[in-house]
Amino acid sequence: LATVGEQHPKVAVAYTNMANVYHSRGEYDAALQMREKALQIQRAVLGEQHPETAKTYGNMGNAHYMKREHDRALQMH
Secondary structure (H helix, E strand, O other): OOOOOOOOHHHHHHHHHHHHHHHHOOOHHHHHHHHHHHHHHHHHHOOOOOHHHHHHHHHHHHHHHHOOOHHHHHHHO
């Protein structure tokens, strides 16, 4: 973080990678926390319409689906 700063796209990638590990372990709440951090950076730096931002929304929807939060999952997609 000292090199690139908190709002750098590579930091968002790191949060996404951590989220992927949590998701694969079935730790969906932790995965959602990491994806939310990534999303905040992506929205600020890449914009709402960027494909990576859209992918994060989709991945968050998948985590909500796995938690049986179907209404929330639909909102994310």
